[in-house]
Amino acid sequence: MTNALRVSPRELARLISGLERGDAEAQQRIFALYRQPPRAHMIGVTGAPGCGKSTLIAALTRVWRRQGSTVAILSVDPSSPFTGGAILGDRIRMGELSQDPGVFIRSMASRGAQGGVAQAAADAAIALDAAGFERIVIETVGAGQSDISIVHLADTVVVVEAPGLGDDIQAIKAGMLEIADVLVVNKADRPEAEAAFSTLAAALELGEAVTGHHGPAGVAGRISMPPAHHRSADGWRVPLLKVSALRAEGVEAVAQAIALHQRWQAAHPERAQERAAQALREHLQSMLLRAALDRIGEQQFNAWALRCAARELHPAEAAAQLLASVVKEGDCA
Amino acid sequence: MAEKLGQLSQTTRLRILIAKPGLDGHDRGAKVIARALRDAGMEVIYTGLRQTPEMIAEAALQEDVDAVGLSILSGAHNTLLPRVVQALRERGLGDIPVFAGGIIPEEDIPGLKAAGITAVFGPGASLEEIVRFIYEYTPRRAHRSA
Numbered sequence: 194m195t196n197a198l199r200v201s202p203r204e205l206a207r208l209i210s211g212l213e214r215g216d217a218e219a220q221q222r223i224f225a226l227y228r229q230p231p232r233a234h235m236i237g238v239t240g241a242p243g244c245g246k247s248t249l250i251a252a253l254t255r256v257w258r259r260q261g262s263t264v265a266i267l268s269v270d271p272s273s274p275f276t277g278g279a280i281l282g283d284r285i286r287m288g289e290l291s292q293d294p295g296v297f298i299r300s301m302a303s304r305g306a307q308g309g310v311a312q313a314a315a316d317a318a319i320a321l322d323a324a325g326f327e328r329i330v331i332e333t334v335g336a337g338q339s340d341i342s343i344v345h346l347a348d349t350v351v352v353v354e355a356p357g358l359g360d361d362i363q364a365i366k367a368g369m370l371e372i373a374d375v376l377v378v379n380k381a382d383r384p385e386a387e388a389a390f391s392t393l394a395a396a397l398e399l400g401e402a403v404t405g406h407h408g409p410a411g412v413a414g415r416i417s418m419p420p421a422h423h424r425s426a427d428g429w430r431v432p433l434l435k436v437s438a439l440r441a442e443g444v445e446a447v448a449q450a451i452a453l454h455q456r457w458q459a460a461h462p463e464r465a466q467e468r469a470a471q472a473l474r475e476h477l478q479s480m481l482l483r484a485a486l487d488r489i490g491e492q493q494f495n496a497w498a499l500r501c502a503a504r505e506l507h508p509a510e511a512a513a514q515l516l517a518s519v520v521k522e523g524d525c526a
Numbered sequence: 527m528a529e530k531l532g533q534l535s536q537t538t539r540l541r542i543l544i545a546k547p548g549l550d551g552h553d554r555g556a557k558v559i560a561r562a563l564r565d566a567g568m569e570v571i572y573t574g575l576r577q578t579p580e581m582i583a584e585a586a587l588q589e590d591v592d593a594v595g596l597s598i599l600s601g602a603h604n605t606l607l608p609r610v611v612q613a614l615r616e617r618g619l620g621d622i623p624v625f626a627g628g629i630i631p632e633e634d635i636p637g638l639k640a641a642g643i644t645a646v647f648g649p650g651a652s653l654e655e656i657v658r659f660i661y662e663y664t665p666r667r668a669h670r671s672a
Contacts (some may be wrong), residue, residue: 203618206590214538277539278564284585285574291584298588302539302569 198226198323202297205324209299212316223316226323233265233322234455237347239335239372244355245379247286249438249447250330254290256448257328263295265326267314269333272302279303283332297326312479315346315472345471348464349454351375351447354393356385370397373431374458375450382437390435397433427464429457488519540664543591545573545582547610550600555628559595562653563660579606583613586622592664595656598628608641615642623663627651 200208211219240246247268254264268283281300290296301314318329331346352373370376376397378390432450436443458464486494497515501508544560546553553575560570571589573582586594594614596607607626614622623644630638635646645659 203587203590206588210541210590272569273564276565276567278567279539279569280560280564280572281569282572282574284571288574288577288581291581291588292578298585300569300571300589304539 198320198325200324202294205297205320206299208320209301209317212320213301213304213313215313220316223319226319229323231319231322233318233327233329234451235318235322235346235348236328236330236451237350238330238332238353239350240353240355240379241335244335244353245438246332246334246353247283249351249353249377249379249436249444250332251287251290252438252441252444253330253448253451254287254296255441256445258293258295260448262327263325264328264330265297265299265318265321265324266330266332267299267301267317267321269301269303269314269331271334272304277304297321297324312475318346345468345475348458349374349451351377351451353377353379354389355380356383356389374429374454375447376431376433377447378433378435379438381435381443382440386435390433394433397431427461429454429461485516485519489515540568540593540660541571541589541591542568542593542595542660543571543573543582543586543589544595544597545577545585545610546575546597547577547579547582547606548598548600548602549576550598551575552599553597555599556595556597559597559627559653559656562657563595566657566660568660579609579613582610583617583619586614586619587617591622593660594622594624596624596626596628598626598630601629603628603630604634604637607638607643611642623660625656625659625663627656 198205198208208219208222212223238246238250250266250268254266257264266283266287268281270279270281270283272279279302281302283300284291284298287298291298299317301317304313314331318331321329335352350372352370352375354377356378376393378386378393380386381390434443434446434450436447438444489497493515497511500506501511542563544556544563546556556572560572563570571585571591573585577585582594582596594610596610598606603626607624611620611624614620614624620642624642625645625647626638626643627647628649630646630648632648638646644663647656647659
């Protein structure tokens, strides 16, 4: 492993903590590292709670380790909006991997910050890249905003679905399918998996591959057939794959699809530009918000919030007035 | 509402590893502790069942935790708990407080403390007691106000 960062695993772990805290020194190190061309392949894995993301990531990691690649995993789970605490349990499915020096697993809580998941995880990923990890997996729960911002972190987004988590309308309305570069139906060992697969395939209007090659496959082992797919907005054919992560069936096909997408996206730099623009927007947004709140002050903020609660005025009116009052004082830097 | 304002900036949180060393198959106690710590505003990394001392120490290192809690019901505490402390020390993590809970007879506690376990909580211990212990013993508390 080429460790440009020249840090021990412990220092790496502490650097990530610094990034989570928003520590200025840790951020300066990331700013310097960002100027280096990235080497790692960043893979986002997202899906509803219980769809088997962690088990799939563990199975994929075993495949990559057999192929000789080093792997870092960033698992993001939500913080409690009430106490700020969190239970981070993704290591449960990754057991023995934690003893492999070629694998680094870090659990992160979303900490409820504006774009917080995206920013701290993106910076942690840069640190892991510099530390020499070749495949960096960022795992987020597909609920709320964090799953969308994963698109702006990852070179390749894997969306995991599982039988019994909702009908085809759920699949479409959740917006998860549009962000997928690789679509996986997990838990193929279950009898309902075939139905989930067909529903998803039909929902995506996959066309030929579904009716032509797949038939009643049901068994994950048949995944070596030409995968079903649909075409993403930027022209990539999104494969739909059936997997039993638990039985490690079909996992190599997922690894293969990820590798194919890695090569494809390397030839299509538009995504990277779009991601940079989005990251810039998110940073601007959170800096503006922080600058505005600094000027408004806690007391005034709370007073206005109370007025909104009392229905004296709509929060949008309050925001406009507050903003006007702070902008008048000068620039918004 | 002050909390809401605070949430807009990056916050610091205590990170606690809760692990079950050895072969026993019940983790209700560990989960109860995990929840209590979460409710106290901490980030709890839960490893699940059947962890070796090396797995626990490696998780503590990668997760950069402030304390390690071990739940053990199997009776193998006199062997396993000192080995966890040893594995932590081998990784330069000897300064992390380690607390234990589960079925641990009173007479075993002095030996465990001598082996580097900071505190042992029996079945009668209150959750508040454990939370208080963590606040008191986490070394980096100064710049990690929870």
